[in-house]
Amino acid sequence: MTLRRVGLWCVFLVKLVIVIARCGDGYCKCSEVRKRATCSSKQRKLNYFPALPPYIKQLTYRDNYLPHLNRNMVVNLTKIKLEQLYLNDNGIFKLDANTFKDLNSLVKLDISRESLLKSEVVAKALHHVSRSFERLVLQHNKWDTIPSNMFDGLQDSHISYIDLSYNNLHSFNGTEVLRLIPRVKYLILNNNPISQSDFDFHNMAYMFKLSLENTYLQKVPNFCDDKGSSFLPRLRSLYLGHTSLRSVTMEDFKCLPFLWKLSLLFADITVIPNNTFAALPVLETLILESVIRLRRLEYLALNSTSLQKLQFGYAKFKFDDKGRYNNELFKFAPNIRDLDLTSNSISTGSILKTLLWHLVRLEKLNLQGCGLNYLARGTFDRMARISVIIMKGNNLYGWDPTIFNKLTYLQKLYISGNNIAVVNRSSLDFTRKIRLQEIDLSNNPFSCTCQLLWFRDWLKSTKNLTVALYPHRYFCRSPPAWNKKLLISFNYTAEDCREKNPWVWIGSFLGSVLFLCIVVIILIYWHLPTIRNIIYLIRLRRKGYVRMVNSSDYLFDCYIVCCESDESWVLQTLLPKLEEELFYSLCIPSRDFDLGGNIADQIIEKMQESKKIILVMSNEFAQDEWCQFELARAQERIRNQGTEAVVIIMLRDIDNRHMTSAIKELLRKNSYATWVTGTIVIQLFWNIVLAAIEKPFGNPPVAVL
Template structure:
């Protein structure tokens, strides 16, 4: 019962509001209809051949598309009893208006003569001489196809209170401003959509708005008198869609109060330096020039008062730095808070784009739609601390992966338009939380969304966010995969079961990790066991050489010793106690050691020559001490002769301790580079060393001997 009463109450309130606000039509005679409100009639629309008597409450009368041809002396007598404040004649066939027709309309505030192409301007001029000027404030003489405006058209308007004059849509080719000399209180003058090629202004002290758009002016008119400005209070000027081909810094010097300047659709090729610098109050510039602008000089926007710059549809090549300077273009207008560069060609080089906007600290609105952007430069918006609206509609942006670097810590952004780009995935990292929390409205419509599990976060965010998502759900459709193309994004509902199977990427990651670990282990193994590996390679070569040998084992019986050992005194302990013991006691290899086997009393060189001849091979035990010993180096020079005669197989080189590069001599380097060697190492690999050493001393010499140097 309570619910029913509430509904009745709501319906009653709705009906009351409807009655109060809705207008209804009522007949006001055979050819008129009155537009009524509950308080009484307000408007009358007539289309007959005469004006009937209307209700007293009618305040506005429009006579449209009628057969009325003559407004005689008494044609408007039925209106004299009314407080008619607006009278409109539009699209009729009026040819004549009596000179006394308007004389008794003392409350008339707005007079409109529109689309009366059969009415001669001279006839209207005579009728206006008797119009009551007591209340008249707006005069509209539009679309009447008049070829000229008489200079004395408004001579009867002395002491007039007219504030607005509309002369749009006629065929004037020139106007002498003296026609408006009595409009001393006029604030708005509109001469749009004529064919003006010349205009000479008269001083109008209070004029604030001047409309000259859609004419044929070839240059900016002169706004200067001999001593000062013709329009000292002019705030808005429109020169849009004229044939103006040049603007320089003198074009607007006599407009000290100008705030809004509209230059849309003009044909200038170059924006020169300082063309707006004389306009100290200028705040708004519309430079929407379609495909004619080719060059912007460095300081064209040199004005600290400018707040809004509109340059959309220019198709200007900002991607060609020869046509403008990205560093200076906005440098001298730091107070700009609105920039529209839509439908131009912005640079793809991040540094150039960044340089353009960095001076605009106070920017609140930035529109870069249809500018061929592929990526936004990192740190582009970091400096724009007051930015509230960013429009990137209809570009080729495909990812927001670096959004944290693009937007920084911005918290002021309220409106973001990324519609009609190439964004397929929106995930948690696409836009950082600070941006999402500050937004009031976002538009991502008409992007080629992928309906995959990667979209799951975005779908959940849509359900819980308070941000207005423009165009959702109808402009948000799947593009991929093919089987879901055209489906609304809202109808795609990925579940946890679907979106959390074993990911093949995990398998790939594990395989790659194992492969990496294996490579690392191999590298470490090679590093640790490099000597053992060398020794193994050496042993394999020895075994191979044995199999390829040309002498029988009995040939060794021609030598008293299996090997002559060359070593330094510092390594004697290892040679005597380790090497000699192992080779002779365990392997049966007889070695010649100078401290044991040399003849006593004979000189050392003689002993070396004698026992080298008695030895089948030469063993050289190398170390840092060996490399530092001059005597050992001399021995190396001697045994090199054996190597030249019998080849590298006549040697067993043992690296007992690695030789530092600073101790490496040229003969030793030559010997090591041309002859394989084995390295001694205790622990793992030691047995490999002994096997390689023993087999080397047991192998046959190649036949015939080959010198390798």
């Protein structure tokens, strides 16, 4: 920046400070850009309207002292083209009828929080506002009634907006109050104790928006006259939120032919009957947020071909309970483009897939905090137009690599705050095939092991894609040495992750002087699995075991969890021994799962049909995403039935860099059998496995440290 530019900036800042300092005798803050001023004073010292710059069009005058407001006091405001005047909490109790007569440009007047001011006094002052006047706000004035002549003075104006919120109005009579201004388009009556019987909708034929939120309504008001015609034939928006509405039916809305937005926010409705919204032919937006008392959606509850936006968040509706709704709920609202299901219960991917199947025109989907634990393959395949998917705060451990491949218009994907520990190359391969602009994977419990090297490098190198909240919201959660450290600081290299022989390093460090010690350590290490197996078997036999009972309650004796590379050992060694020799019934996914079926659903089903679960562990097991999913289900079984529900076989030891926190915690609390070769030790191994399988529930073995 040149010295000339610096000088110009200094001059500009000095002028700006001077302008602000001189605005309204020091009581006001003015913005030339926004053309507005705010005047307030400590201890209410300001009791007049100071002169303001000519560019000011909006004035907020609050927390001052104006007990008597008259025409002479606003003379300074006549020198500017004031369009909007806000008078809030100024202690006004007297207002002359001609006070606003000279404010010829006034379009909006807000007189709020003036509890000493009577509505009758304001009514007289409204007779002298300009003909261009359009908007009137009278909030927080503690008025109990509105005089029948309240708005008579606005007859020749362009008044279209009236806000009477936060008063103490028990009724509103359109026949009297609006008789001379029937062309009002916006009427806001929020936070008044109005009930249905105290409302008269006459003289509202031109009404576009009616808001009755936080009133005492217990049922939808009658919008039909005695002849069945509509009181509000042009109504576009209706707000009935935060009321005590206990029911809604098709009859409630039949006289609102042009309604396109309906809000039932926080209503107390428990059931939405068939065709409730079918009588609204142009309804586009339906707000059902926080209807926490809702228990049932009937088959045609959402029948509306015009509906484009549905806000159903925070309703705590249990979609997991299929008795509360029909699977084809959205079949009759096929044109929905924006769907918000935040904080409802949709725990399984298969339920979600079925629920969304008919929404082929969906463009935005919000599934935040729904408790999702997995995504079924093909869930989004039919949503060709979708551009935003939000799945924050769920229980996802990962996703199928192909699940987003067909979403060519997807621009933003948010999966923060889940249980994702490892992200590999295949998980993010879809980012090269679609138009994704932003992805959010923050606040996940990343496992900073060798499996995360690719993802760490990808985060640092990606340029054409915005990674939201990176790096300050990407933390390691395991192993313990890296807990709560930023992922960007994870400094493992490819060299660190190569397999190394620890004895070479020990031998070079200790040298020939410690040769004998090394030999002893090697011998102990070599036979450590056998020693561990012997201790495990002794403990099992000391506690005793008996043949399993009630096996008829299960289809299988054991469910086998193993990765693909260890499957040959299962089929060639474990299966012949347990099935063919000992006559146990085993469930092996590659053999017993249905082809083409949903893998996650079958895992959950088969585990429930098996009395015990056998985990075959190795380095490859720790890296396999499906194995981690099955491990999570096995840990849930342990919490429900005790440690005897799971039999752990250590086929090959797991290296520290592959050890996740979940596996480490499991091995710390549970004993396991280690696979070794040799005639005697192999028999010892099978004795342990048999004892562990036969051990009844409720008497957990002590873990070997």
